[in-house]
Amino acid sequence: MQTVIIKNLTKKFGSTVAIDNMSLNIEKGKITGLIGADGAGKTTLLRTIIGLLLPNDGEINILGFNPITQKDELNLHIGYMPQKFGLYEDLTVIENLRLYADLKGVAHDFDKMLEFTTLAPFQDRLAGALSGGMKQKLGLACTLLGNPEFLLLDEPSVGVDPISRRDLMKMVREMINPETTVLWSTAYLDEAHSFDTAVVIDKGKVIYEGNPHDLASTPQEFENKVIDLMGGYNKEESLIAKNYDYKAPDVELTVEADNLEKRYGNFYAVKNNTFKIKKGEIFGLLGPNGAGKSTSFKMMCGLARPTSGTARIMGIDIKSQPEKARANLGYMAQKFSLYGSLTVRENLDFFALAYGISLLKKEEKVNEVIEVFGLKEYENSKAEDLPLGLKQRLSMAAALIHNPPVLFLDEPTSGVDVLTRRDFWNHIISLSKKGVTIMVTTHFMDEAEYCDRISLFYHGETIAVGTPTELKQQAGANDMETAFINLIKESER
Numbered sequence: 001m002q003t004v005i006i007k008n009l010t011k012k013f014g015s016t017v018a019i020d021n022m023s024l025n026i027e028k029g030k031i032t033g034l035i036g037a038d039g040a041g042k043t044t045l046l047r048t049i050i051g052l053l054l055p056n057d058g059e060i061n062i063l064g065f066n067p068i069t070q071k072d073e074l075n076l077h078i079g080y081m082p083q084k085f086g087l088y089e090d091l092t093v094i095e096n097l098r099l100y101a102d103l104k105g106v107a108h109d110f111d112k113m114l115e116f117t118t119l120a121p122f123q124d125r126l127a128g129a130l131s132g133g134m135k136q137k138l139g140l141a142c143t144l145l146g147n148p149e150f151l152l153l154d155e156p157s158v159g160v161d162p163i164s165r166r167d168l169m170k171m172v173r174e175m176i177n178p179e180t181t182v183l184w185s186t187a188y189l190d191e192a193h194s195f196d197t198a199v200v201i202d203k204g205k206v207i208y209e210g211n212p213h214d215l216a217s218t219p220q221e222f223e224n225k226v227i228d229l230m231g232g233y234n235k236e237e238s239l240i241a242k243n244y245d246y247k248a249p250d251v252e253l254t255v256e257a258d259n260l261e262k263r264y265g266n267f268y269a270v271k272n273n274t275f276k277i278k279k280g281e282i283f284g285l286l287g288p289n290g291a292g293k294s295t296s297f298k299m300m301c302g303l304a305r306p307t308s309g310t311a312r313i314m315g316i317d318i319k320s321q322p323e324k325a326r327a328n329l330g331y332m333a334q335k336f337s338l339y340g341s342l343t344v345r346e347n348l349d350f351f352a353l354a355y356g357i358s359l360l361k362k363e364e365k366v367n368e369v370i371e372v373f374g375l376k377e378y379e380n381s382k383a384e385d386l387p388l389g390l391k392q393r394l395s396m397a398a399a400l401i402h403n404p405p406v407l408f409l410d411e412p413t414s415g416v417d418v419l420t421r422r423d424f425w426n427h428i429i430s431l432s433k434k435g436v437t438i439m440v441t442t443h444f445m446d447e448a449e450y451c452d453r454i455s456l457f458y459h460g461e462t463i464a465v466g467t468p469t470e471l472k473q474q475a476g477a478n479d480m481e482t483a484f485i486n487l488i489k490e491s492e493r
């Protein structure tokens with residue numbers, strides 16, 4: 001039995017061919033991983049399958065329905081979790097669940113959902129006040145309500161911490177029944193490796209379809225094989241680092257958090273946090289969803305006022321001299337925060353000028369980041385229309401266009417493809433070698449290995465600090481993922 005039958009499907013946006021004469025079947029009762037480069041057509045494919053987009057050509061049959069003419073009937077049988085799930089931000093967690101259950105006309109056991117998502121203690125918190133990863137889990141919970149026959153998940157694990165990512169996987173596997181079909185788009189190749197089928201798409205075409213174990217036996221080999229299929233990654237020297245136009249600072253400590261604290265009512269998002277980062281260090285701020293990482297970033301760049309304590313950037317106090325301190329910073333927020341209605345180039349022009357790059361240099365710098373971050377073919381697209389991975393590239397480009405001595409990167413690689421992840425780290429590592437200080441957070445534990453030092457954060461507090469090797473030793477683990485899980489579990493005890 002097939003849940004999806006697609007024949008010669010084509011979908012164009014203007015002159016861009018997003019899906020190119022694609023044929024694809026998806027078997028009922030299987031979990032299929034959808035993999036592809038940023039902009040490869042994954043989201044377009046999912047949206048076309050459920051009838052949100054009209055194809056230009058081809059045949060499409062989903063659960064026996066034609067999504068073009070029978071969209072409403074089809075919708076009763078599917079659960080779709082888009083990349084940016086539409087939570088009601090001014091309703092609480094439990095109110096969101098109730099509302100979605102009502103909309104779908106299903107009764108549900110919310111306790112199980114809340115337990116699975118570890119959101120039970122936060123059920124009365126407004127969805128708008130959840131951390132990025134917590135929102136993602138709530139979105140998935142809402143999608144699973146009513147046990148749909150066909151689940152389409154567009155990168156559900158973006159921004160989800162390693163422990164919760166396992167929980168999400170478990171949640172989907174345990175909450176569905178054996179006849180449920182799942183189409184799961186992901187940039188985590190270990191995830192895709194564990195599914196029944198992998199579909200790799202590139203430039204709107206299927207370039208691999210089959211059992212992931214037929215391609216490789218271990219998740220790591222699978223990742224390498226997929227990278228090869230996608231054309232390999234750029235191994236050249238980072239042009240960003242090469243042309244980075246700055247003077248290495250003469251202070252030894254470039255970033256200091258000094259008893260930083262942030263309280264919302266009785267709740268401590270960040271509690272009494274102190275750490276120091278040296279010039280040229282890559283400092284990883286790791287921790288589960290809701291640990292207080294983004295809150296720390298925001299306080300340290302002067303966007304949120306600490307309840308107490310302060311931070312210094314290059315010795316300049318962020319509380320008393322926010323503008324002067326910020327001039328030394330490049331900040332990439334977790335949530336896309338550029339101008340959606342401006343084009344890629346307009347955004348970059350804007351940031352270049354706002355950061356005081358001279359008109360003479362502006363053109364050169366903007367062209368450089370457009371080139372290096374692969375934004376050329378999108379330079380005239382509106383930022384809000386970009387696929388997630390491209391939005392991340394634009395945000396990264398905007399954060400470092402003025403070549404600051406300190407970079408704050410809040411989940412730069414969440415939502416980017418596996419090739420770009422390696423590119424980003426190539427820039428980060430090369431910049432640190434030039435003396436640029438980088439504070440970064442990530443939920444990819446293989447990336448944590450690139451950090452010089454890591455602070456592991458939980459419930460607003462630092463629970464461990466050290467080099468990756470030291471943390472692994474402390475946790476009695478061979479890899480960072482196990483170290484992360486062990487250290488968190490230990491601190492819970």
Ligand SMILES: Nc1ncnc2c1ncn2[C@@H]1O[C@H](COP(=O)(O)OP(=O)(O)OP(=O)(O)O)[C@@H](O)[C@H]1O
Binds near residue numbers: 130132134268296334
């Ligand atoms: N305005 C607010 N009101 C109440 N609680 C808030 C508010 N803003 C943030 N919080 C809470 O502070 C905690 C820390 O959130 P933060 O965004 O810093 O986490 P994070 O470590 O960045 O998580 P993630 O990995 O999911 O991005 C969370 O429990 C969040 O719900």
Ligand SMILES: [Mg+2]
Binds near residue numbers: 132293334410
């Ligand atoms: Mg965050």
